[in-house]
Amino acid sequence: MYRFLLSRQWVILTLVALLLIPTMIRLGIWQMHRYELRTARNQLVTEALTAKPVPVETLTSPGNTVTNTERYRTVTAKGRFDTADEVVVRRRTNSDDEVGYHVLTPFVLTDGKVLLVNRGWIASDGPSQTAFPKIPAPPRGEITVSGRLMPDETTAASGIKNLKGLPDRQVMLINSAQEARRLDARVLGGYIAQTAPEPKGDVPELVGNDPGSEDAALNYAYAIQWWLFSAAVPVGWVVLVRRELRDRRAAAAEKETSQNEPATV
Incomplete structure (x- = not known):
């Protein structure tokens, strides 16, 4: 029943899923790096x-x-x-x-x-x-x-x-x-x-009194979001496989039932 995974459609879907997982993990790491940089910069600005x-x-x-x-x-x-x-x-x-x-x-x-x-x-x-x-x-x-x-x-x-x-x-x-x-x-x-x-x-209008701070928390949230997406990909793949398997079994059972029904006199 799992031979459908070797079809062209499912091979492509599986390859896309396998590519998405590391890509999303790397995007999460990049966002976390941005969070650390902005946090460090905000700390320097505050101290200054x-x-x-x-x-x-x-x-x-x-x-x-x-x-x-x-x-x-x-x-x-x-x-x-x-x-x-x-x-x-x-x-x-x-x-x-x-x-x-x-x-x-x-x-x-x-x-x-x-x-x-x-x-x-x-x-x-x-x-x-x-x-x-x-x-x-x-x-x-x-x-x-x-x-x-x-x-x-x-x-x-x-x-x-x-x-x-x-x-x-x-x-x-x-x-x-x-x-x-x-x-x-x-x-x-x-x-x-x-x-x-x-x-x-x-006049002149003074400038640079308050450099402000960057919103580092947003980068932290984006990092968590990308990692949740990466975890959701294999879960979604499994759900799709089980749904396809269920549909194929239902179709096979229906076909078998129709073949075993007695012919109409």
């Missing part, structure tokens, strides 16, 4: 956000690469803003998904080094984004700024192309090495997203 503020030069220096454990750390710096060499970063959005600029202002420390400060978001003056926008001035003189330490932006990490031939004083990426060449100065690695002092009138 709750850490006490430290002077910026304790975490970065010229040519330094900001690490994942240093990202989002609150740092402080004492110096003055250099608005003469200020640039804007194109194609950045605010909390309402409006396209504008980020204002990137060099901050000259008391020892002469330069810290790049993202002072926040401003709207563009027009759709072409060719003219340098009007930017509210930062506080004058020597002040202390605070912000979240961020790594240099790269095309590989952000997906943003570093276009050439841009309008004057406009850039695509916030990159300390690039700005060091432009300014001919010792620029600290990375940059900070300013959190204090807050601008008057909320």
Whole structure:
């Protein structure tokens, strides 16, 4: 009665089931890996956000690469803003998904080094984004700024192309090495997203105060779901085999009954 399993239809069905089981198991493992990565990242972000503020030069220096454990750390710096060499970063959005600029202002420390400060978001003056926008001035003189330490932006990490031939004083990426060449100065690695002092009138609009957290629990649920699917495949195959066997036995019994019935006189 099980010879039907050698038919073309059942051979194909069995092969598909055998392929689905390891595929679903691997998908579950992949989702669990994503869960572990997101959980670890959320832990790093939480630790960074709750850490006490430290002077910026304790975490970065010229040519330094900001690490994942240093990202989002609150740092402080004492110096003055250099608005003469200020640039804007194109194609950045605010909390309402409006396209504008980020204002990137060099901050000259008391020892002469330069810290790049993202002072926040401003709207563009027009759709072409060719003219340098009007930017509210930062506080004058020597002040202390605070912000979240961020790594240099790269095309590989952000997906943003570093276009050439841009309008004057406009850039695509916030990159300390690039700005060091432009300014001919010792620029600290990375940059900070300013959190204090807050601008008057909320312009520029501060960015990066809360990086948020990724929903790792969703990946955990997906992993369990894929593994349940992989377990359901052999169970479903057995159910289909038993149903086919039952139908074939019923058909055989019906045929035998019809053959044993006496002929009508």
